[in-house]
Amino acid sequence: MPSSRLTMHYVLQDAADRLGFADTDIREVPWHALEPGHITGLVSALREDGYAPNTSSLYVNAIRGVMNEAWRLSLISHDQLLKMRSVKAAQGTRLGNGRNLRRSLIRELMAVCAADPRPQGLRDAAVIAILYGTGMRKSESVNLELAQVDPAERSLRVMGKGDKELIKYAPAWAFAKLDAWLAFRREQLPAGAEDDPFLFNRIRRGSHITRERITKHAIYYIARQRGEQVGVKIMPHDFRRSFITRVIEDHDLSIAQKLAHHSNIQTTASYDMRDDNERRRAVERFEL
Known part of the structure; x- marks a missing residue:
């Protein structure tokens, strides 16, 4: 996806700067001349700068991808490729910044949206309902097209990571929020005008x-603003985390994997935030 390519470009450019190729376009960097010691030094520098282990892994994997391409083009030997692959990223983990949004909090978010008389109230309720009700990523919600919505099946056809076409299902209450927004939007159109091909519109000042089409930054702003109204800091990805946690709670990990469209079940397991809730409940039982 474009956002992933942009991330890789930034990572490789920063890696090149740290490896002594400052102000050099990444396409001009002699990646094939790198040795394992260069990567080991890069990992150490990232650790000293306070980068999290998973970020270090991102840098190492990005360079491995370049070295794989160098081997494919016969710029390095297979032995050199194996040596580069042997370099490990920094070990360890960090606690995630995300949170598990309980059903009661989602109801509060729906209430503050309902109390907003502006068009933003209906639109934001629909955005939150689709994000939480389907577990889709914010980029997927931004790119949704009206033609991809099947009201009868309560499904949405989206393009996910890796250019994969996916089917997302939404609960009835989430589709009701989406229908309310789309109906209102149609009412505001000039007579004879065609409906917009996308789902969510930008709304300027003055309503x-x-x-x-709405932007990914606007999705971030909606989550932050509505979260502040209920006294909670919310990031857009928290809706996906919470969706996956709900499915694991109510069903099991394998169903959550299918609905999240993860190729690796360990990725799904990393979204499971039940442990935080269970530890909290266990501690709360220790009353005086």
Whole structure:
């Protein structure tokens, strides 16, 4: 996806700067000339700068990808490739910054949206309902098209990571929020005008609904603003984390994996935030 390519470009450019190729375009860096010691030094520098282990892994994997391509183009030998692959990223883990949004909090978010008389109230309720009700990523919600919605099946066809076409299912209450927004939007259109091909519009000051698609930054702003209204810091990805945790709680890990469309079940397990809740409940039982 474009955002993933942009991330890799940034990582490789920063790695090149740290390896002594400052102000050099990453396409001009002699990656094939790197030795394992260069990568080991890069990992150490990242650790000293306070980078998390998973970020260090991102840098190492990005360089491995370049070295794989160098081997494919016969710029390095297979023995050199294996030596580069042997370098490990920093070990360890960090606690995630995300949170598990309970059902009661989602109801509070729906309430603050319902109390907002502006068009943003209906739109934001629909955005939150789709994110939480389907577990889709914010980038997927931004790219949703009206033609991809099947009201009868309560499903949405989205393009996920790796250019994979996926089917997401939404509960009835989430589809009701989406229907309310789309119906309101149609009412605001000039007579004879066609409906917009996308689901969510940008809304300017003065409650003016534009004919422009919402942006990923706007999704972030909606989560932050509505979260502040209920006294909680919320990031867009928290809706996906919470969806996966709910499915694991109510069903099992394998069903959650299928609904999250993860190729590796360990990825799904990393979204499980039940442990935090269970530890909290266990401690709360120790009353005086």
